[in-house]
Amino acid sequence: MAAEADKSSTPWYASMRRCGQINYNERDPLTMDVEAWGDYWASLKVDAVLLNGGGIVAFYPTQVPYHHRSQFLGTRDLFGEMVAAMKRRSIRAVARMDCNLAYEDALKGHPEWFERNRDGSPRPHAESPWLFSTCMFSTYFTQQMPAIYREINQHYPVDGFFTNGWPSTGPLRVCYCESCHRIFDQLGGVPPEETDTSNLLYRKYYQVYMDRVLDIWRLWDQIAHEKNPQSVYVGNLGGGLNTVKDLKGISQVAAWFNADHQGRSGDTPIWVCAQQGRVANSVMQGRTITNVAGAYANAQPNWRHVSKASAELTLWLAQTTASGMVPWLHWLGGSPQDTRWREVGHSFFNWIAQNQAHFRNRTSVAELAVLYPQRTVAFYSRPESHRPGYRGGPVDYLQGLYYALLEGRFLFDFVHESNLDQAALKKYRALLIPNAAYLGDRQCEVIRSYVNDGGSLLATFETSRYDEWGNARPDFQLADIFGAHAVGEVIGPCGNSYSRIEARHPVIDDFKGTVLLPGAESRVPIRTETSSAVLSVVPAYPAFPPEMVYPRTPHTTEPAAVFREAGKSRIAFFPGDVDRTCWRSGDDDLSHLLQNAINWIRGADPLVSVVGPGLIEIFAWETEPGYALHVLNYTNPNATHGYIRRSYAIGRQQVRFRVGNRTIRKMQALRSGTSLEFQQRDGIVSFELAGIVDYEVIALT
Numbered sequence: 001m002a003a004e005a006d007k008s009s010t011p012w013y014a015s016m017r018r019c020g021q022i023n024y025n026e027r028d029p030l031t032m033d034v035e036a037w038g039d040y041w042a043s044l045k046v047d048a049v050l051l052n053g054g055g056i057v058a059f060y061p062t063q064v065p066y067h068h069r070s071q072f073l074g075t076r077d078l079f080g081e082m083v084a085a086m087k088r089r090s091i092r093a094v095a096r097m098d099c100n101l102a103y104e105d106a107l108k109g110h111p112e113w114f115e116r117n118r119d120g121s122p123r124p125h126a127e128s129p130w131l132f133s134t135c136m137f138s139t140y141f142t143q144q145m146p147a148i149y150r151e152i153n154q155h156y157p158v159d160g161f162f163t164n165g166w167p168s169t170g171p172l173r174v175c176y177c178e179s180c181h182r183i184f185d186q187l188g189g190v191p192p193e194e195t196d197t198s199n200l201l202y203r204k205y206y207q208v209y210m211d212r213v214l215d216i217w218r219l220w221d222q223i224a225h226e227k228n229p230q231s232v233y234v235g236n237l238g239g240g241l242n243t244v245k246d247l248k249g250i251s252q253v254a255a256w257f258n259a260d261h262q263g264r265s266g267d268t269p270i271w272v273c274a275q276q277g278r279v280a281n282s283v284m285q286g287r288t289i290t291n292v293a294g295a296y297a298n299a300q301p302n303w304r305h306v307s308k309a310s311a312e313l314t315l316w317l318a319q320t321t322a323s324g325m326v327p328w329l330h331w332l333g334g335s336p337q338d339t340r341w342r343e344v345g346h347s348f349f350n351w352i353a354q355n356q357a358h359f360r361n362r363t364s365v366a367e368l369a370v371l372y373p374q375r376t377v378a379f380y381s382r383p384e385s386h387r388p389g390y391r392g393g394p395v396d397y398l399q400g401l402y403y404a405l406l407e408g409r410f411l412f413d414f415v416h417e418s419n420l421d422q423a424a425l426k427k428y429r430a431l432l433i434p435n436a437a438y439l440g441d442r443q444c445e446v447i448r449s450y451v452n453d454g455g456s457l458l459a460t461f462e463t464s465r466y467d468e469w470g471n472a473r474p475d476f477q478l479a480d481i482f483g484a485h486a487v488g489e490v491i492g493p494c495g496n497s498y499s500r501i502e503a504r505h506p507v508i509d510d511f512k513g514t515v516l517l518p519g520a521e522s523r524v525p526i527r528t529e530t531s532s533a534v535l536s537v538v539p540a541y542p543a544f545p546p547e548m549v550y551p552r553t554p555h556t557t558e559p560a561a562v563f564r565e566a567g568k569s570r571i572a573f574f575p576g577d578v579d580r581t582c583w584r585s586g587d588d589d590l591s592h593l594l595q596n597a598i599n600w601i602r603g604a605d606p607l608v609s610v611v612g613p614g615l616i617e618i619f620a621w622e623t624e625p626g627y628a629l630h631v632l633n634y635t636n637p638n639a640t641h642g643y644i645r646r647s648y649a650i651g652r653q654q655v656r657f658r659v660g661n662r663t664i665r666k667m668q669a670l671r672s673g674t675s676l677e678f679q680q681r682d683g684i685v686s687f688e689l690a691g692i693v694d695y696e697v698i699a700l701t
C-alpha cells in the first residue's frame with residue numbers, strides 16, 4: 001500500500017495491473033444481475049472494469065438526440081447501476097463507447113454524419129444492416145460523441161472513456177461524404193482505397209488522416225479531463241505486428257495504449273500476443289499498455305457465447321503479463337450460459353495479485369534490439385504479392401527472424417523505427433533489422449553511427465533500399481555498413497536455390513556433412529569490396545521433373561551473405577530474404593543460420609541464458625523489488641494451429657542471469673510457488689528450474 005500512496009500524483013491507470021470488461025448487449029437490461037457481476041470482478045481483484053455506456057446503444061436514460069436508448073432499458077439505468085456496483089467495491093469504472101455506427105433515424109436527421117460510398121449511398125453494417133457507419137471527419141465525432149461523453153461525465157462517476165473499434169492500427173478508410181469530398185478538394189484528388197504509397201495522393205491523405213485521428217483523440221481526452229484531471233480517454237489499438245497507422249504519432253497522444261488483440265485463429269502462432277506486447281512497448285516505453293484477452297472463442301468462425309479453451313486463455317494472459325502489458329479479461333453478454341472462462345480469469349488474476357510487486361516493471365533486461373520497421377510493415381509490398389493465391393505479407397520477414405529468436409532463446413526488445421536514436425540503442429549489443437526496406441535517411445544515419453561506435457548489426461534483403469515513402473534509392477543507403485552494393489533488381493521468388501559453403505566461419509562452422517544450405521526465395525544481387533564469400537549463391541534450377549533437377553550454374557562468386565568485422569562491430573548482412581523464407585518454409589537450417597549469425601554478432605557471455613529442452617519465449621524485467629525472468633512454454637502441438645488444449649511440461653532448464661554487483665538473497669518460482677537454490681559468482685546468478693508447465697516467473701530479489 002505504501003507504494004500505491006507514493007504514486008498518488010501519477011494517474012490511476014499507471015498502477016493498474018488487472019482489468020475486466022463485460023460487454024453487454026441491447027437485451028441485457030432485462031436480465032442482467034449487477035451485483036453478481038460486481039462480485040465476480042471484485043473476486044478477480046481488478047483495478048478497473050469497462051462498462052457499456054453508449055454510442056450505438058445507450059444503456060442509461062440519455063437525453064442526447066439520436067442517441068438510441070436500448071429498447072429493453074425500460075425504467076432501468078443499467079450503466080448507472082453497473083458503475084455504482086463497481087464503485088461500491090472500489091473498482092474504477094471506464095465507460096466503453098462505440099463511435100462507429102448509428103441508427104437510421106440519425107441517418108435521416110443528420111445525413112452528414114455518415115460514411116458514403118462513391119455513389120453517395122450510406123454504408124450499412126454487414127451483419128446488422130439497420131446500423132450505418134459514421135465518418136470520423138464529420139461532426140458526429142466532434143459534436144455528437146462529445147455531447148454523449150459530457151452527459152455521462154455529468155451523471156456518473158466514471159474514470160475514463162474507451163471507444164470500441166476506433167481508431168485501430170489498420171489501413172485507412174476512404175469515404176465519400178461531404179466532409180471527405182472537401183478534404184479531397186484540398187488534396188487535389190481522391191486517394192486510392194488500397195494502401196499505396198507510390199500514389200502521391202495516398203501520402204497526403206495519410207498525413208491528413210493521422211492528423212484527424214490525433215485531433216479527435218486529444219479532443220476526447222480533454223473532455224474526459226473536464227470531469228477529473230485523472231480521467232482519461234483510451235482508443236482501440238492492436239493488430240499485433242500488422243500496423244498501418246502511425247503508432248509513434250498515436251503514442252504521443254495516448255496516455256494509455258489498449259491493444260485489442262484478443263485471440264488467434266487458423267495457422268496463427270500462439271506467440272502473437274507477446275509480439276503485440278513488444279510492438280506496444282516499442283512506442284509506449286513503460287507507460288500503460290493493456291491487452292484485451294477474449295474469454296470467448298474468437299477464432300474463425302467466431303463464437304461469442306462460449307469459452308475458448310482454458311489453456312489457451314491462460315497462455316494468452318501469461319503472454320500479456322510477460323511482455324509487460326496489463327491483462328484485460330473480456331466477456332460478451334450480460335447473462336452467460338457458459339461460465340467456464342470465469343475460473344480461468346479468477347485463478348490467473350488472483351495469482352498476479354498475490355505476487356503483485358514482481359509485476360511492477362521498471363525496464364526490460366535485453367541486449368538485442370529488433371527494429372520494428374513500421375513503414376515497411378505498413379507500406380512495402382513485392383510485385384508477387386499482387387498475384388492470385390499469394391499468401392503472406394510484409395511482416396513475414398519479422399516473423400521469420402522472431403521464430404529464430406525464439407528457437408535460439410534470445411532476450412530482445414523491439415525498437416520502433418521512429419524511436420531509433422543513439423540513446424535508445426545504447427543498451428544493446430546488437431541491432432537486428434528484418435528487411436526494413438523503407439527506411440528514412442535519419443534512421444540510416446543513426447544505424448551508421450551505432451555501428452561506427454561499436455554496435456553490431458544484422459540486416460536482411462532490401463533494408464534501406466528505399467526511403468520512408470518507398471522511393472527507390474540507387475543503392476542500399478547502408479551499403480558502406482553492409483560492405484555490399486546492390487547491383488540489380490530483386491531476383492525471385494523462386495524455390496530450389498541454394499547457398500554454398502565456401503570458407504570456414506563461426507556462423508557456419510557447425511553445419512556438418514553438407515556444403516549446400518537452402519537458399520533464400522528472393523535476393524538482391526550484390527557486389528562486395530572483398531573477393532571471397534563465405535556463402536555463395538547457387539541460382540535456382542528446376543525442381544521438377546526429377547530428371548531435370550541439377551544445377552545449371554553450380555558455382556558462382558555472388559555472395560549469399562556478408563560477415564564482416566569493423567573495430568568492435570560485427571556485421572552480418574543477408575542480401576536474400578532468409579528471414580521470410582525461414583518463416584514460409586519452416587526450414588531448420590535457415591533458422592539455425594540466423595541463430596548462429598545472431599550469436600556471432602552479439603558475442604559470448606549473454607545477459608541471460610536458459611538452456612534445456614522445449615520451445616520457449618523469455619522476457620526479463622528489472623522490477624521494483626529486483627528482477628523477474630518470465631518463461632513461456634510454447635512446446636505444444638497446438639502452438640501454430642488450433643487452441644492450446646493442455647500444457648506439455650518441459651524438463652530441467654539451466655539458467656544463468658547476469659546481475660552485476662547486485663546481491664541476490666532470494667529466488668522464488670512464482671507459478672509453482674517454490675523457493676529455488678542458486679549460486680552467485682562473478683556477477684552471475686545460476687540456478688536450475690526443475691521444469692515448466694505453461695508459464696513460470698522467477699523473481700530474483
Ligand SMILES: [Zn+2]
Nearest residue numbers: 135175177180
Ligand atoms: Zn466521410
